[in-house]
Amino acid sequence: MNPSPELNTTLKQLRLSGVLDSLEQRNRQAIDGKLAYTEFLAMLLHDEVARRDQKKLGARILRAGFALGKTLESFDFDRLPKLNRAHINDLATGRYIDEKVAILMVGQTGVGKSHIAQALGHCAARQGRDVVFVTQTDLLKKLHAARATGMYERKFQQFVRVPLLIVDDFALKPLRAPHDEDFHDLVAARYERAATIKNLSIPHNDFQS
Structure with a gap:
């Protein structure tokens, strides 16, 4: 019927x-x-x-702005036996977002920092939280473009207010004025007000968070 x-x-x-x-x-x-x-x-x-x-x-x-398929379910933890999976699972609960903590993920290029960071972003999104995933270069380009059109403060506040900001390729390139001040101001504005994950690549095999 x-x-x-x-x-x-x-x-x-x-x-x-x-x-x-x-x-x-x-x-x-x-x-x-x-x-x-x-x-x-x-x-x-x-x-x-x-x-x-x-x-x-x-x-x-x-x-x-996540890449397709970057979730915890799709991450191969067997590739990184030294990675503290229990710690990653704890981060997946989103408690650090409630506590407005800044997290620095450190490791060699290609070990999976970006995947893990985006996967944590996926977890946050499933919990109903807004997230922005962006490379440091693109973040600063967006701020620079906003400054050129008189929209800098609006764009800056968008990055300040988002509950979780994930910055990939952090410190990959040296910053010059005014980008250095822009990034410093953003980090300072989010300090103890919102959670941030930054991915830093270093020339050795360890992956820490």
């Missing part, structure tokens, strides 16, 4: 696509399971909430 076309039209008008997508399946479940009307309604509303949460997460991840 399919729901009426009129109901489908009403759900579209109300933008309840989560309900619409699962309506036929849930209707069948309700009939087969002889569910109460309130149970049927609760299932439909849960589907709608799940759809909206997933949509928000997708938008949050898109805004963050």
Whole structure:
């Protein structure tokens, strides 16, 4: 038994696509399971909430600027047996974001610092937090471009206010004026106000956080 076309039209008008997508399946479940009307309604509303949460997460991840597939689930911890996996899992809880802690990840180029940092960003996004992932070079380019158009303060505050800022390739190149002051001001503005992860490459095989 399919729901009426009129109901489908009403759900579209109300933008309840989560309900619409699962309506036929849930209707069948309700009939087969002889569910109460309130149970049927609760299932439909849960589907709608799940759809909206997933949509928000997708938008949050898109805004963050992560590379595709950089999650903890896809990281090969066996490649780095010395990496403290328990510590990474603790960071994945997001407690450091609540505590507004700055984290420095140090290791040789190519060992996986960027992957881990983005994976932690993914975890934060799943927890409902806004994240920005950016290389130090691109961050400073964005600030420089904003200064040229009179939008520097607005762009600067966007970087200041984001709950988690992940700066890749930190200190990879020497900074010159005014970039050095811009970056110093940003770090100072976020100190004890928001969490920051910085990735620093060094010429040896250790990876620490």
